[in-house]
Ligand SMILES: [Cu+2]
């Protein structure tokens with residue numbers, strides 16, 4: 001499946017690169033361990049128990065290599081994070097939606113448009129800016145398929161910008177523990193083609209204000 | 214029993230009294246052992262119910278309220294009443310003076326006091342649990358904990374506060390003991406790495422725990438008086454709580470793993486009959502972890518609204534703190550090279566720790582990588598990651614250490630065959646339980662979910678089944694270690710032919726540890742001067758053992 005958002009695409013690339021590197025290192029460690037145990041098991045005494053000399057060389061070498069690999073991981077992770085952060089601050093003419101989290105529901109308020117509960121309808125291909133606030137405890141707006149999450153705090157607005165390219169129904173979860181029905185604080189993000197979205201919007205504005213999905 | 218003995222009840226009473234007023238570090242270690250094992254069982258039972266609940270997507274075994282209280286109990290009891298005290302207060306307490314060639318810790322009565330304060334804290338926390346518990350999670354995030362939770366938050370934080378005081382007593386005692394009571398000739402760079410690890414841990418105990426105490430007291434005060442430190446409606450800031458909390462709780466992760474690394478260094482050298490590879494690197498890496506570990510707490514807050522610059526810095530520092538851990542892993546592997554490897558039970562645990570800690574550490578890098586953490590934060594990936602460190606690392610190291618020093622502590626050898634079976638069951642059960650949780654996290658299953666979307670069912674079932682095997686693995690040592698106590702004390706002073714001063718005295722050691730003050734002439738792990746093989750009588754005796 002192709003990632004539905006640019007953020008998800010960046011995540012996939014990074015995540016699978018990390019998985020490849022870390023699986024490789026894990027395999028090397030495990031194979032080295034098993035191999036050394038078999039080769040130097042006391043039952044097959046090889047009589048060459050001389051300790052390794054110049055161990056400093058090895059220590060310095062693997063410290064430097066580890067450091068370099070870690071630095072690389074940091075840089076790529078940070079670059080992708082910066083794009084996310086830049087999206088949030090610099091996107092032009094996004095669709096604005098106010099989000100209010102409240103135990104245990106999500107309320108969405110489209111600028112000059114409809115309100116909805118536990119469902120967010122948005123058009124594909126256009127940046128959406130969520131201004132999120134909580135009425136009680138900390139929640140977290142999390143759409144696993146978008147690989148995106150941000151905490152929603154009381155008394156302090158959080159902003160999240162995203163753009164979805166593939167229309168569809170995406171599960172929305174609360175990721176920050178918020179009490180009794182935390183696990184049922186779920187909703188969905190419905191991504192529609194721009195035409196469908198316009199139709200949905202005019203249908204919704206002709207109705208009296210209500211919360212039917 | 215002869216006719217001159219007092220009646221059994223009186224005798225029991227005086228034995229109990231002797232134990233409860235002892236200032237012998239070895240006895241206090243055993244008091245701690247029994248206490249923390251009780252907490253381990255309690256916290257395990259709580260999570261057993263959780264794993265049963267998670268067999269199905271619907272919340273159908275216990276109510277959401279009960280579920281939330283159960284995982285909170287599991288977290289709080291495991292972290293503060295088992296993992297943090299486990300190795301320092303049991304193995305550390307028992308072994309530190311022995312390894313240093315000392316008769317006692319520097320402050321024996323402070324040591325006993327630490328146990329009493331710990332028990333008091335445990336009883337207060339238990340009271341809170343019995344009266345219905347609390348549902349904040351072990352992290353106590355504000356303003357949920359300060360205003361919305363209806364559980365016994367104040368009582369519980371007082372219990373944890375006391376456990377923290379006890380940690381500080383222990384840390385202080387270890388630091389002074391290591392500085393002051395080393396045997397003649399035992400210079401810093403001749404110390405066993407277990408001592409270095411406990412020393413580094415003690416530094417964290419002393420420097421970080423006060424911050425936890427202060428933070429938890431603020432939670433209690435906020436709850437009782439609503440003064441508005443963390444509550445935004447009253448001018449407070451909930452993120453302030455997170456900064457305080459993780460300022461302690463990230464270093465606390467190293468409290469929980471460093472002593473385990475110390476155990477691994479002791480065990481791997483002994484069962485490879487080799488000096489540790491790169492002693493100074495391994496020793497300094499403990500200190501580096503202890504110091505740098507203080508500056509990475511913000512990696513728990515990448516999606517909280519923390520500034521982007523802050524997140525960048527915390528990310529880079531989190532990668533840095535992983536370097537010394539990698540150095541340890543490589544050094545342990547290099548120690549095996551050209552060794553004469555003996556696969557006794559403690560060694561199986563130690564190799565298991567190296568494998569699981571490697572996975573736990575590398576998956577930590579995923580969470581340190583900013584853009585990746587945005588997705589993985591607060592999912593089961595995090596749960597899996599820290600259980601690989603805490604259970605795969607710390608609990609396995611604790612068990613490995615317990616088996617390694619069991620003949621020293623009790624004078625008896627346990628059934629080697631049972632030991633191996635248990636170690637393998639724990640290793641397999643652990644991986645079955647926790648590896649699927651990585652996959653759940655990648656799929657986006659959030660933690661602390663009583664019910665969950667259907668798509669997560671299969672992996673949860675695998676995880677719960679693995680937990681059954683893990684539980685069986687944990688029960689086995691309880692059985693055969695206790696059974697070994699009925700055997701004669703014939704383990705000898707040094708059954709593993711190990712270096713280290715603790716093996717130069719009898720098993721168990723006399724009250725004053727050594728008949729004559731030992732002196733040290735050689736560096737640590739001088740296995741070149743020891744037999745290249747561990748005497749064979751151990752497996753033979755174990756074979757005769759009915760267990
Ligand atoms: Cu919520």
Ligand SMILES: [Cu+2]
Nearest residue numbers: 463510512513
């Ligand atoms: Cu951390």
